[in-house]
Amino acid sequence: MNPHPGTSKPLRVWVAETPGGLCADLVPLLGEAGCTVQCVATDDAPLPAVRVGDCDVLVLGIELPGPQALERLRRFESGRLSRQVPVIVVANRAELEYELPDAFDFLTLPVDARRLLAGVRRAASVARIEEQRLPPLEALDLILFQNYLVQHSGLHFDQRNLRILQHGLTRRMRALGLSSYRAYFDYLESFGEARQELKKLLGLLTVGETYFFRYLAHFEALRHQVLPELIARNRARRTLRLWSAGCSTGEEPYSLGILLRAHFPELREWDVRILATDINHQALNKARRGVYGSRSLRVTDPALISTWFEQRGSEYLLDESIRALVDFRYLNLQTGSYPDPGAGIADFDIIFCRNVLIYFRQATSRKVVEGLARSLAPGGSLFLGHAETLINLSRQFERASHERSFFYRLPAAPPTLEAPPRPPEPPVAPQTLPEVARARTTEADAPPAPARDAEQLYAEGQEAFNREDFAGARACFEKILAVDEQHPGAWVGSGFVHANRGAIEQARTCCEHALAADDLHAPAYFLKGLLLELEGHWLEAREEYRKALLIDMDFIMPRFHLGGIHERLGQGADARRELRNSVRLLERLPNEALVPLSGGLTREVFLEVCRDQLNQLPSS
Template identity: 35%
Template sequence: MELSEQEYHHFRDLIAERAGLYFDPAKQDLLTSNLLKRMEDCGLSTFTDYFQLLCSPAGTKEFDHLLNLITIPETYFFRDQAQFMALKRFVIPELLKRKSHPALPLRIWSAGCSTGEEPYTIAMILAEGIPGVVSSPTHILATDVNHAALEGARRGIYGARSVRDVPEEYLNRFFTQKGGEYHLDESIKQMVEFRHFNLVSESYPPLEISGWDIIFCRNVTIYFKPESTRRVIHNLYKSLKEGGYLFAGFSESLRYVSNEFDTVQVGGVFLYQKGAPQKRQPRKARQTRRLRRLTSPLERKPRIRSVSGKEAKETQKLCSRAKEFLEIGQPEKASELLTPYLDKSTAPESVFLLLAEIALNQGELEKAAQLCRKIIRHQPLSHGGHFLLGIVYWSWEDERRAIEAFEKVLSLKPEHALARFNLGDLYSQAGQLAKAKLEYTNAMRLLKEVPDSFDEWFAGGFSPALLIDTCLSRLRTLDSEQ
């Protein structure tokens, strides 16, 4: 049975209106097969009858059943590890320090939580405790539109696929393995409250769903129509506290979606922040909010070692395809595509750099460092390799080596604006204020005068103008401190 053009439009528009999900013509077959499944369960034989059921007062319940089929529940623990590292090492310590009263709970909302791996990862991080930070009461709310996924989340029993990226110490501490299943510890389950919530059709923020310190809304709106995404992101903005953070998916830039947030780099990942915190922070606390890894290590025209013009073109094509995977949030696929090239004796620098960048974003710092060192061994003048290595050292909090790496970048490419900006942050952190001012000033001048000094590929939302603003505000803060 096939959907007529008109029937397809009716179902497509109803689903987009009620849940945001958009079935473009390429997904029409998928939509048809799911509709047929539901029609069979309801004992209906025509699409028209089923559409009428959905539009009737009894249709709300049936729409939920349909949603259970058509939403994409793909998720796993510690998905995009680097974000959780940033959460643990920078965001939570900063927010806890900023709290006006120690008894106030830290409020975290996982919007579009699917089967619970995301909010439970947050709970495990909080349960483990953060060195040097006094813990505080927390409220983690996890919501989704898919009832079946929420039921699974409440059960807290997972397969090997879901736990594939869980670090061993967490796996041993918080899971009990029974056959092929991993049962999550009751203490972690109790930390998360699960609730049904449709981000598109329900109005918010009602009281209890606002005032969040942190919102995770990752890989949810990628399936939405742009106008639904804009509305949802605006509502999430309203639901956040001043100074609160939104974690979006690895590939979800808000560049064309919202201009309400400040884009910040924290611990090597991009986050979106609602305005600046009210109180000016003391120097030490401010350091934890520094912008990091604000750049692409890739050159616009990759310099390729020992490959002919034809091979160079092929490599460029390969990297573009890998970047497309990154854009749609599939770093594993990008990595899969590039990895075979590493065995070639003349593997191009750009392939190594892209793989190192992916490893860094996935939180695989050791792997990223190894790749960078390999690049530098073969290509000692690779400023991209030195730059990325600097980021790795910084993530390891080895500031001395990070400074050395960024200085090396400048000896190879003095107009590298982002290396100068990072040095500004590092010098400022080390209390070398005159040097910090010099680097912010240089970075600003380069951004204005030398367009090639900025590469926006990995700058995810940062424009040269925004970076100039950031330099200016850093300079103002340094002036006021001196």
């Protein structure tokens, strides 16, 4: 093996020993290749500190189960190892590959000697990881990745979710020691399948925060309407089939399982199966373990927590009877085959596919919805995210509703060929502002609501918006505006509801009403800036965020977004300053506090986001 590039010194490789004796195989192999090899952490000793200059490559042995392996996993996941030297992981569990996206390479036992030697050679030849300075993604490189990801996964990235793409790319580039997006694109094309690089990247692009019983109104519709009807319809054959498509870390399918067990005890005698699929192997592995933190249970009924979870320190282990209901599998909705009766992907009574279509272009979404429709049994129900609709995608479904939520349902029997096509379904966007105005009462019709009642309604509307009950939030804000047209908070709240559903013009009108009522209302300037940013008007958005901060210097959200705009404009020092200020303000908040106007993110989650953004920025 060639010596370290630019020197006559041999490569220095550390091998972290395992109980199974990893060093006995690898030390001679690497020594014969011309490396200077040191076996570390023998006899169950902890892994020593790894610093720049100690070695050129670390071969990290992880042998599960065992406390030694868990300690190494914790250290690796904290980033303390990969920030110092390239790390090649050798493990006895293949599924760990997608849990460790910061690894330079991942091998399973028995070790492929040729691949290990090639990996050590490549790892030692790349620039030091801590020296990487990764610029923002440029337009031409963005087009390359957009086309590749659409072709191979169906995921579409544009200005709405560009930050997610940038984060995933830079994290894999740092792990591989690649300093240009074009170099990583070449690597992705070469090793997308051979080394599962595409799946590793997708694992970083599709993990989103989720929690048990998210969109509680959907679960209420299931409990009180959909499931009772299904139980009556399927009573003769006593089967029930559910599919959580895009299940992430498992909270959604497990919520379905808890709902079935808690409220429909007669189903214990039925053949009940829940399929849960995702393209993120790391998320699927976490889901199978069934261990969650308190944040995942933040809207769950305490009675359900005490019944179906066992608390172990700060974590909660889901009951085995619920875990046994769910079958987790890998499936790419864009490239996978469904329905597939042979694989059990067919004849579902209920499909949840929430917040998945937002990643796809319309043509891909249409294809996915067609496959979901063919995978449903007649009369089956399809649940989408609140910001998603079947308008312009499919006319096969009937729109159904239950109190604060809606869903889609196939006809109980397929229509005949002679049947005329159904007219397009009505839009699901909220009422336009003129309609809201017409619905208001006059002072003669109803007395103004007391200020105390208005503020209580406003707080309830904010709370509903944070838990993604957008219909409930809109109702609260409209009640306020019906009697007080000068309430800026209610106008801004209505604007956020509209913006969340893509009704930008309606949101902008709400913003204008808020500023007309109070031209010193900081959230209105933040909303105005956010709408401009969504349309790509960065300079104009920057000015609106600055106005919000002039009024309220402790307003976290415009400061965070201002940092993002500075980053895109290449103003690294300004971006770092705003993110640091965001962290400082977040650290003042109490634990588990929700960040105002963040969409329901907790202080802990937002701190992690800000610190991650800071780590990606070049140091000044």
